[in-house]
Amino acid sequence: MPMSDPVPLSSDLIDELLRGMRLRGVQYRRIQTGPDFGLGFAAQPGHAWFHFVAVGNAVLRMEDGTCFALSAGNAVFISHGAAHQLLSDVDVPVQDIDSLDAASLGDTVCAVDVGGESDTASPTIIFNSCMAFELGSIHGLGKLMPGLMVIDAGGQRYPGLMPILATMEREVSAARIGFAGILARLADVVTAMIVRGWVECACGNASGLVAALRDPRLARALLALHQDPGRDWTVAQLAQQCNTSRSAFAERFHATLGIAPLRYATELRMRLASQWLTLERLPIEEVAQRLGYTSQAAFSRAFKRITGQPPGMSRQGRRLAGA
Template sequence: MPIFRKDMTIRPNLPEITECAPKDRPADGVDPLTEILLGLRLDGVEYARYVLHEPWAVAFPALREATFHFIAQGSCWIQVGQQDWLQLNAGDAVLLPRGSAHALASAPALPTVAIGKLARKAVADNLFLVDDSAHAQSDTGMATPPTHVVFSGTLRFNLDPLHPLLMMMPEAMRACDLAQRDPAVLALLDAMEREVALNRIGACGILARLADVLAASIIRGWVECACSDASGWIAAVRCPLVGRVLAAVHQHPERDWSVNELAALMGASRSSFIEKFSATVGETPAKYVARVKMFQARHWIARDGLRVAVVANRLGYDSEASFSRAFKRIIGHPPSAARLG
């Protein structure tokens, strides 16, 4: 029977905008960034519980999905790409929002084993157990208790990996760094730690659901902190004038947006709109709209399995050939490669 939370919506609690005049705010009082984040969702793909004996080191390949690790027992280390090793203590969690290649180890610089080479046993749908106890025995031949227990998961965003919001996130986001600002994060970490300690029936299923909620909370906490910096894409989307345009484009990427329509949304002349948008976002409205369309197209092709011709028609292109040229120009490869990837 299904035991996983499949649709996790991120609901932000964003700080007040102080740099924009009250008269510039949307009439309905809705923050454009809030509108975009309300559409951001995480879907659990699969989960695994690792029961390990030191010394150990496991290499995780780069994935399209986000990766999540909760350290249930023992302290370990994580290295993302070629960055420095970072220690993770028991009760901590880390989210890699872009699924970056990384290594987990009981100590830094140990030789790693590819995660795919470890034997795993299916416990339930999309839930697996990896236990190296068979290779960890004492001198007397008796099995030794594990030194580390890690609960991991892969989570899928409903956004393209190159979406500006995902690209702004750090490679790795530690829950403990956000726990002091968000009591909900600390409560979720405590709940996961208790669930592991009690080891009750159905614990892995409960942990999977908690992992989904915690991952969403980590992202919300990061967004709230990032918003206070008032820089980059988040600052642009939080500006009521430009933000309402960005929100409309992201909510309706299939629409054939004209510059005049977007200017009307901002309540400005065509020339003033182009100047304000380009200065705030860093590119022209036409280029930004084209990128958002292609991100959505890749999502439809790679995740939903739509045919290229269907996507081209949905986005308003006259022909599959013209759509394919635009896709390759922006994404860097033809649409057919998106399905293979």
């Protein structure tokens, strides 16, 4: 199978991948500051940080000391939950955000005012959220995503993002009935748009699943797998989706994704199983049936082989973690 120049991304496959992405445990803050502020955000493994500067300016400083100037309309997505700071200036003292008084606006939303009455003439307003990033079948992309993305919400890469962020800001400010539910849905959309924008522009360092998304033959096989994960696929059947030989398909798949096709299929099933068990609380027997296993015992063996623990313990662990 000869190599070819980069081709447009598979829209159908990206649609399928993004449908499986979920956010959970999202906590929101509306932060208003005066002209001088220093806010520290601790590391949150397994989570993502998101900041949107609605009004004013700020400096983002990462753990390694790298700084980025932010202005109104800029957003920051820290996909792996690294510690960082938001500052008015690099020399100001820093306070941990969790140590500051917060006024509850709902179960998942609060307001933090660190400006004081004398500073309200020149506020900076930042919309902040922290969320567990459940990627489901898109899990392979999560490993490739950069730890930090600084986003121009009004730029061409993210058309439509600014109005959604402005709507989120208005929902928090107005605190109308049901606004937390509206925020949760808007947060899903914002995150999906950010992931899509990154995928569209990641061709310069294309590898793994990103490279496969740009390979029209592999994309067809991946789409078939993601649309029907419970089918007992063979390598020959997947190769037929790509109109190529079994050996050429298997070689190209492994060279691009670093994993054999059937191993990818099994890991995909177990990622979906984990999501259905822990987030949707489906019975183990129903999950096994959805994924094409003839018995719950066969599914449990496969789940433990891939994840290292039986499905019942996986669900219990998530419950104890407060999901």
